[in-house]
Amino acid sequence: MAVADRRTAEAGTSMSRLMERAGTAVADAVAALGHGVSALVLAGPGNNGGDAFVAARVLRQRGYxxxxxDLAGEGGSEEAVTARSAYRGPRVAADDGAIDAAVEAATVIVDGLFGGGLSRDLEGAMAALVTRVxxxxxxxxxxxxxxxIDLPSGIDGATGMVRGVAIRADRTVTFECRKPGHLxxxxxxxxxxxxxxxxxIAAATLKGLAVTTFANEPDLWRAHRPKLAxxxxxxxxxxxxxxxxxxxxTGAARLAITAALRTGAGLATLLSPGDALLVNAAHLTTVMLARVDDATGLTEALTDRRRNAVLLGPGMPPDAATRAMAEAALAAPAAAVxxxxxxxxxAGDVAGLKRAVGEGAAVLTPHAGEFSRLFGGEGGDKLARARAAAAASGAVVVFKGEDTVIAAPDGRAAINANAPPFLATAGAGDVLxxxxxxxxxxxxxxxxxxxxxxxxxxxxxxxIGPGLIADDLIDGLRAARAAFDML
Ligand SMILES: NC(=O)C1=CN([C@@H]2O[C@H](COP(=O)(O)OP(=O)(O)OC[C@H]3O[C@@H](n4cnc5c(N)ncnc54)[C@H](O)[C@@H]3O)[C@@H](O)[C@H]2O)[C@@H](O)CC1
Ligand SMILES: Nc1ncnc2c1ncn2[C@@H]1O[C@H](COP(=O)(O)OP(=O)(O)O)[C@@H](O)[C@H]1O
Ligand SMILES: [K+]
Structure with missing residues (x-):
């Protein structure tokens, strides 16, 4: 965003004008709430605090x-200093009693302590204030x-992580686009x-920035949706x-292959080991069935070039035989999941996985536990971890969870935010x-x-709503697929 600001300034819109608009947008949002007319505005040392002073001035003009x-201390950008001196209303003394009284009296609290410039954990008086609010x-x-304003103070805009402690907001007004920390x-x-x-900030300026991080929304892939001829x-x-x-x-792979068919694949075949053929046959109607027992069998099955996408892993043990089959799938011309x-x-051999992926189209879909077992690490910056995993494996990595991150080896990454909590149910990942x-x-x-x-x-x-089980996802796909085509 800092680059966008600079380019916008170069194009003639000054930083102070951006700050004026940002603060006014915050005041507009506060006014639209109708949540009383007594506002306590918290202003920090940077431009987030500058926005806060603009919002304070505008709210006062509107009768609040x-x-x-004012926790600005000394310094701050020229624009922030100007915004600060243009506000001529009441200030709250920075002592506990005065702060408590001000918090008590407020119907709205505007948090302009820190935004995109947060660079370390909140501590001391700042952390105590956040806890009070x-x-x-x-x-x-x-x-x-x-x-x-922009981000709840204490939230790291790049990672979504809490730096010590963070404001719990009812509403966040950000500028131009959401940041990873919002998702x-x-x-x-x-x-x-x-x-x-x-x-x-003109769309052209934002476009010129070679953005590689996206919200996972239809704009990102609308043009790639399959079209029926x-x-x-x-x-x-x-x-x-x-x-x-x-x-x-066997159930996991049956869920998955049925989902592939409902998603629009023209044909679908389940490849089953000999011992499971009967149980699979008893459950399948539209999906075809063929016997495959090992890597050699899979290689043979995938010599039919019409079989152009292959999934394996659900219901399979993480052993050498599975690895050999995965290598066979990756070596075949079909795209592999x-x-x-x-x-x-x-696990323990990401380099071997990368060699097996080669230049082929491959997607890995680990949940957090599987991700850690393959790529190592535990917790931390999910976006950076997913990106690093994609680069290390040469595959598209779908790092699942409430905030699934989809990362490509070329550096692109998308953050998904439309999954409801009841999707965390057995078999949902197989359907995905x-x-x-x-x-x-x-x-x-x-x-x-x-x-x-x-x-x-x-x-x-x-x-579908709460109470769903993975089988419902298969049924629900038919109607949802139609809605998806209209997005
Ligand atoms: N295009 C945009 O997005 C625009 C952004 N503006 C605002 O500018 C903000 C970013 O401004 P800044 O880069 O000045 O950053 P901030 O205002 O977020 O804060 C940076 C300041 O806080 C200090 N600081 C960082 N972490 C701290 C901590 N844990 N404890 C104590 N001090 C700490 C830094 O040393 C620096 O002085 C945005 O969040 C937004 O509100 C607007 O003014 C205009 C346009
Ligand atoms: N808290 C959550 N909110 C929304 N979606 C979630 C949440 N936790 C997990 N999911 C999603 O549910 C699915 C579970 O997949 P997975 O963990 O592989 O389970 P399974 O192996 O039982 O199918 C994934 O798509 C994941 O992104
Ligand atoms: K803030």
């Missing part, structure tokens, strides 16, 4: 009773509404409702295959693997197939 707690927000009677958890949970205000043949829509687990673990056991089978395989079968490139698959998965779940 405003008090500013958070406590006031949950008091039962006349709790103030908290509006954060990644826990940051997302601290923002409340996020609104994006345009403050005059009139008079088309089922083979035009691809032939998805999935590999079944052994006799006692590795999930569950097929991901973990490469199948959906992505279905899009790959229809010729969608790997990154877009993964991103649109994750979005469709969240969309289906949201439409």
């Amino acid at each position: 009773r405003v008090a500013v707690l 958070n406590r006031a927000r949950v008091r039962s009677r006349a709790a103030p509404h908290v509006v954060a 990644l958890v826990p940051g997302r949970h601290y923002c409340g409702k996020v609104t994006v205000a345009e403050i005059g 009139r008079g088309g043949h089922k083979y035009d829509r691809g032939h998805a295959v999935a590999v079944s687990g052994p006799m006692t673990a 590795l999930d569950a056991g097929a991901v973990v089978a490469f 693997g199948g959906i992505i395989t279905g899009f790959l079968a229809q010729g969608v490139p790997a990154f877009e197939a993964a991103a649109m698959g994750v979005f469709l998965h969240g969309l289906v779940a949201t439409r």
Whole structure:
């Protein structure tokens, strides 16, 4: 954003004008709330504090009773200093008693302590203030509404992580576009409702920035959605295959392959080990069945070039035989999706996985546990971890969870935010693997197939509602797929 600001300034819109618009947008948002007229504005040392002073001035002009707690200290940018001196209303003394009284009296608290410039953990008086505001927000009677400027103070805009302690906002007003910290958890949970205000940074300026981080929304992949040609043949829509687990673990791959078919693949085949053929046969109707027992069998099955997308891992043990089959899938011309056991089978050997992926289209779909087992590490910056994993493996990595990150080896990454909490249910991940395989079968490139698959998965779940089980996702896909085509 700093680069965008600079380019905008070079193009004639000054930083002070951007600050004026940003602060006014915050005042507009506060006024639209109708949550009383007594505002306590917290102003920090940087431009976030500058925005806060503009908001304070504008709110006062609009008849609000405003008090500013000025924690700017010495210094700050020229624009922030100007905004500060243009505000001539009441200030709150920076002592505990005065702050408590001001928090008590406020119907709205505007948080302009820190935004995109947060560079270390909140400590001391600053951390104590944040804790005070958070406590006031949950008091039962006349709790103030908290509006954060750009980001709730204490949330790291690049990672969504809490730096020590962070403001819990009811609403966050950010500028031009959402940042990763609005989408990644826990940051997302601290923002409340996020609104994006345009403050005059031209779209052309933003476009010229070679942005590589995106919200996972239709704009990112709309143009890649499969289109049905009139008079088309089922083979035009691809032939998805999935590999079944052994006799006692067949359900996962059946869920997945059925999801691939519902996602629009023209044909679907389940490749099953001999011991599980009967149990699979008893459950399948539209999906075809063929016997494959090992890597050699899979290589042979994938010599049929019409089988253009293959999923393996659900229900499979993370052992050497699974790894050999995964290598066979990656070596074949088909696009490959590795999930569950097929991901973990490469634990400790990411370099070997990268060699196996080569130049092929491959997608890995680990949840946090599988991710750690393959790539190492635990917790921390999810976006950076997913990006590093994609670069290290040469595959598109779908790092699952509430804030699934889809990362490509070329550096692009998308953060998904439409998955409801009740999607965390047994088999949901298998269905996701199948959906992505279905899009790959229809010729969608790997990154877009993964991103649109994750979005469709969240969309289906949201439409079904609480109580869903993975089987419902399969049924729900039919109607949701139609809605997805209209996005
Ligand atoms: N295009 C945009 O997005 C625009 C952004 N503006 C505002 O500018 C903000 C970014 O401004 P800045 O870069 O000045 O950054 P901030 O205002 O977020 O804060 C930076 C200042 O805080 C200090 N600081 C950082 N972490 C600290 C900590 N833990 N404890 C104590 N001090 C700490 C830094 O040393 C620096 O002085 C945005 O969040 C937004 O509110 C607007 O003014 C205009 C346009
Ligand atoms: N808290 C959550 N909110 C929303 N979606 C979630 C949450 N936790 C997990 N998910 C999603 O649910 C699915 C679970 O997949 P996975 O962990 O592989 O389970 P399984 O192996 O049982 O299918 C993934 O798509 C994941 O992104
Ligand atoms: K803030």
